[in-house]
Structure formats: structure tokens, C-alpha cells
Amino acid sequence: MVSSEPILKLNPISLLKEAISNYKSNYLQVSIGLISWHVHFKDSKLTYASYAIASHPMYSLIRLKHHLNRMGYQAAATEFENSIKKFLIFKHNRGHSLQYPEYQAILWLVNQRHLNPWQAKKLIEVLVQEVLELFLFVTTGKYQFNLQTPELQTFCKFDPQPIIDKCQKRLQVWQSLTPIIQSPYQRPYISNQAIFERHSEQDKIAPTVKYKLGSLLQGYSISHLAAILKQDELEIAKFLHPYVVNSSIGLREPESPFDQLHQIYYPVTKTPTNQNLPKNSCPIIACVDDSPNTLNEIERLLGQDNFSFFKFVEPIKAAILLRRIKPNIIFLDINMPTMNGYELCRLLRKHPSFQETPIVMVTGTNGGQHKEKAKVVGASDYLTKPFTKSDLETIVSKYLT
Numbered sequence: 001m002v003s004s005e006p007i008l009k010l011n012p013i014s015l016l017k018e019a020i021s022n023y024k025s026n027y028l029q030v031s032i033g034l035i036s037w038h039v040h041f042k043d044s045k046l047t048y049a050s051y052a053i054a055s056h057p058m059y060s061l062i063r064l065k066h067h068l069n070r071m072g073y074q075a076a077a078t079e080f081e082n083s084i085k086k087f088l089i090f091k092h093n094r095g096h097s098l099q100y101p102e103y104q105a106i107l108w109l110v111n112q113r114h115l116n117p118w119q120a121k122k123l124i125e126v127l128v129q130e131v132l133e134l135f136l137f138v139t140t141g142k143y144q145f146n147l148q149t150p151e152l153q154t155f156c157k158f159d160p161q162p163i164i165d166k167c168q169k170r171l172q173v174w175q176s177l178t179p180i181i182q183s184p185y186q187r188p189y190i191s192n193q194a195i196f197e198r199h200s201e202q203d204k205i206a207p208t209v210k211y212k213l214g215s216l217l218q219g220y221s222i223s224h225l226a227a228i229l230k231q232d233e234l235e236i237a238k239f240l241h242p243y244v245v246n247s248s249i250g251l252r253e254p255e256s257p258f259d260q261l262h263q264i265y266y267p268v269t270k271t272p273t274n275q276n277l278p279k280n281s282c283p284i285i286a287c288v289d290d291s292p293n294t295l296n297e298i299e300r301l302l303g304q305d306n307f308s309f310f311k312f313v314e315p316i317k318a319a320i321l322l323r324r325i326k327p328n329i330i331f332l333d334i335n336m337p338t339m340n341g342y343e344l345c346r347l348l349r350k351h352p353s354f355q356e357t358p359i360v361m362v363t364g365t366n367g368g369q370h371k372e373k374a375k376v377v378g379a380s381d382y383l384t385k386p387f388t389k390s391d392l393e394t395i396v397s398k399y400l401t
Contacts, residue, residue, distance in 0.1 A: 012136050013164065015143055020044050020160055022145075027152075032141035035261065037131065038100075045157035048124065049131040050100045053261070057098075061085055064102040066227035067126055076114040084108050099152070102127065107153060121156045128158065133167040134261065170234055177237055179323050179351045180244050184223040184233045185254035185261055188240055190214060195248035213239075221254060245316055247343060283400050286310045286327035288318045288344065289362065290336045294385075298331060301389040302396065315339040319347055326353065329399055331383070334363040334370065342377045349378035358399035362387075 010030065019028045019041055028039040034054040040047045053059055065085070068077035088101045098104065106123060109115040115123070190196050196214060213236070216225055222240070226233035243249040253259060285307045287295050295311040302309075310325050312318035315336050322330065330348070334341035341361055348354040361374040364385040371382050381395060 010138055010141050010143065012138055013168075016132075016160065016164060019145060027146050028143065029146065030135070030138060030141050030143045032138060037135050037138075039132070039135070040152055041160075042154055042157060046128065046160040046163065047154050047157055048100070048103060048152060049128045049135075050103065051131050051134065056256075058089055058101060060100070060102040061088065061105065063127070063130070064105055066224060067123060067130075070227040070230050071119075071123065071126065072230060073115060073119060073123070076109045076119070079109065079112065079114045080105060103152075107155065110155075124156060125158060125163070129163055129167060132163060133170055136167055136171050173234060173238070176320065177241055178320065179347070179353075180241055180319060181222075181237050181251065183254065183261070184226070184237060185221045185258035187219055187221050187252040187254065188217050188225075188244070188249050189219070189252065190217050190248065191250040192248040195246055196243055210239075217249065219252075221258065223258075245319075245339060282306070282308045283329070283396075284308045284310065284325060284327040285329055285331070285396070286312070286318070286322055286325060287331045288312045288315050288336070288341070289331075289333035290315075291333070294333065294362070298392065301387075301392050307396075315341075315344045319344060322348065323351065323353055327357065329358045329360065329396060330354075331360050331362050332379075334361055334365075334374075342373060345374070345379050346377040360395055 012030075015028060015030065016039065019026060019039065021044070026041055028037075028041075030037045030039075035051060036054070037049070037051045039049040050060060065077065065080060068080060084105045088098060088105060091098060103124075106115065106120055110117060110120045213225065213229060216228060220228065222236050223233045225231075226236045229236070240249055244251060254261070283306075285298075285302065287298050287309070289295050289311075290313050292311075292313060295313070299309045299311065310321075310327065312321070315332075316338055319339075332341035332344055336344075339347075341363075345359050345361065348357070348359065358380040359378065360381045360383050361370075361379045362383045362385065363370060374382050380399065383391065383395060
């Protein structure tokens with residue numbers, strides 16, 4: 001067995017390549033907290049992959065049920081619900097060792113002819129892809145290569161590279177949806193029925209599917225919705241994205257045990273503040289305003305030599321890119337067409353990286369009502385137009401010195 005001590009960083013792709021090239025037949029185990037991944041290889045081919053949550057050892061059966069429904073294997077799904085699921089849980093409760101209960105259930109369904117071999121192979125491939133897709137998000141943890149592979153009945157073998165390539169492409173799409181949508185385990189609900197029902201050219205699914213989806217937004221996760229609608233969960237997330245942006249759909253946090261997986265998709269990171277800026281580093285200021293003139297004026301007044309400036313005229317694009325930039329202070333115009341400053345501030349505050357970042361609302365209206373609303377959505381301060389160089393410097397000095 002080749003193993004590591006707990007380490008600060010992991011490169012999942014490198015670990016998979018090492019497992020394939022150096023060990024041929026083995027399995028790779030990676031763990032972070034209560035979650036562990038198990039990836040099996042034989043003759044440099046991928047035979048199976050699974051992950052487990054220590055506090056919910058049988059939760060993989062929920063995954064299997066969702067995939068059986070999504071892929072339209074109704075006979076197998078019915079038999080699974082009526083017999084094999086109860087049987088496996090019974091064995092587990094009696095203290096029997098059950099390695100990968102979802103895999104054992106698939107083999108049982110094949111033996112009982114509720115799944116044919118081709119269906120089983122497609123199902124296993126989908127499960128493996130789901131596991132590796134999640135695994136690629138992992139950045140820290142510990143790992144081990146077990147040269148003596150635990151006994152696992154080999155049903156099929158896959159060339160790992162095409163699956164890895166596909167997972168990487170999907171990972172890029174998931175990352176493009178953040179921080180608006182953070183993981184497939186969040187639970188969408190309709191917060192404004194009228195806006196949601198309005199037809200849009202951005203709709204990525206048929207109107208009939210949209211109508212059915214709207215009727216289902218009552219606590220199901222994105223992943224569960226995908227299973228019910230027999231759609232890919234990433235496609236559901238892409239469809240929901242603009243409705244979350246325009247606030248017609250809200251998102252609740254994942255339920256247990258999916259809340260633990262949620263942190264893998266979207267790990268908690270702190271935005272640098274003035275206390276932990278490296279010496280001689282240049283503070284980062286981000287400004288979001290639909291007026292390029294205002295953006296240029298803020299940059300001119302504060303001076304380009306003292307700060308790094310990032311300017312955005314599109315608030316939705318800003319919401320996506322600010323997480324990568326990690327600014328030390330953010331200026332938000334209140335009156336913007338696609339998403340106003342209040343909405344963007346509220347959205348940013350939901351993200352762990354921006355819970356402590358100073359956010360300053362900028363507006364041409366000097367009213368107590370607006371200041372109070374800014375405070376409610378989590379703004380740190382309020383700046384009224386027209387402002388002077390001294391006004392800006394006072395604000396920046398207040399939060400960055």
C-alpha cells in the first residue's frame with residue numbers, strides 16, 4: 001500500500017494518472033473529512049468508482065434510485081424499490097459488510113433479469129462519471145494506493161481518459177454557474193411566480209418541461225429534479241441559472257447528507273482582507289456600475305498606482321467573476337438594469353467568500369430609506385453621488401487600513 005499523510009493540496013487528475021500508469025491493477029482511495037472516494041482499476045482500465053459518507057453508509061442507494069428513474073429503467077427501479085433496497089438495508093442493519101451497496105444492487109438486478117448487461121454497463125458508467133466529476137473538485141485530503149485490490153466482481157471495464165475528459169468539461173460548466181448555483185444538491189423554489197412563468201428566449205428546455213419543473217419546485221434538489229424529469233442535472237442547473245439571477249427562483253441549502261458533498265462542490269474560502277494582505281501587495285478594488293463613466297471616474301480619483309482595479313458594467317458577469325478576483329473592497333451601483341445593487345449585494349453575501357468583504361453601495365439618491373435597505377442586504381457602507389476624491393479615500397481608508 002502506498003499512502004500519504006494528510007496534505008494541503010491534491011491534484012485529482014495526477015492521482016488518477018499515477019494509478020493507471022504505475023499500478024495497473026489496484027484501487028485509489030482518497031478521503032476528506034467524512035467523505036471518501038474509491039476508484040478501482042484492472043489492467044489499467046477503470047472498473048468502478050464510488051464515494052461514501054461515513055455518517056450515511058447506505059446513501060449510495062438513493063443515488064442508484066435516482067439514476068434508474070432518470071435513465072428510464074422503470075422495471076429495475078420498481079424491483080429495486082420493492083425488494084433489493086430493503087434487502088441490502090436489512091443486511092447492513094444486521095452488521096453484514098456491504099461494500100458498494102449500489103454496485104451489489106446492480107449485479108443483483110442483472111442476475112434477476114431486471115436489467116440487461118448493456119443497461120447495467122451504461123448505468124455503471126453514469127455512476128462512475130458522477131463520482132469522478134465530484135472527485136475533480138477535491139483540492140485537499142489524503143490518499144492511498146492499495147496494491148492488493150479489495151475483492152470486487154468485475155462487470156465491465158472502461159477506458160478512463162474519455163470519462164475524465166468529459167468530467168473536466170462538465171466541471172468547467174459547473175464553475176461557470178457559480179456563485180449563482182453552487183451544487184446539484186441545492187433545493188430551488190419559486191419566489192416570484194409571474195417572472196418565472198414569463199417566456200424567455202433563454203429557456204433551455206421545452207415549455208412543457210418548464211411547466212412541469214415549476215410544479216415540482218417544492219423542496220427537491222436539482223439532482224432529484226433531474227431524476228424526476230429524466231434530464232441531466234447540469235442541464236437543469238443551466239436552465240435555472242437565469243431565474244435565480246432575476247430572483248424568480250431562490251435556492252435553499254442542501255439537506256443532510258448532501259450538505260457535506262455541497263462543501264466539496266463549493267468549498268468555503270475566505271476573501272483576503274487588509275489584515276492578511278502580503279506586504280507591498282496592491283489592494284484589489286472591484287466596481288460594478290452600468291455607467292462606464294462612473295467606473296472610470298472612481299479609478300481616476302483613487303489612482304491606478306495604489307490599487308488594482310476591476311470594472312464591470314454587467315452585474316451578472318460580475319457575480320461570476322468576483323469570486324475568482326477576490327477583491328478587498330467592492331463598490332456596487334444601486335440602479336442597474338439586469339440586476340440592481342441590492343440584489344447583487346444580497347447574492348454576494350450568501351457566498352462564504354464575501355461574508356466579510358466590505359461592500360459599498362453607490363447611488364445618486366441620499367435617502368434614509370435607501371441606506372436602511374442597503375444595510376438590510378448586508379452592505380458595509382453607502383456612498384452618494386456626486387462624490388469627491390476625499391469621499392472615496394475616506395471610504396477606502398476606513399476598510400483597508
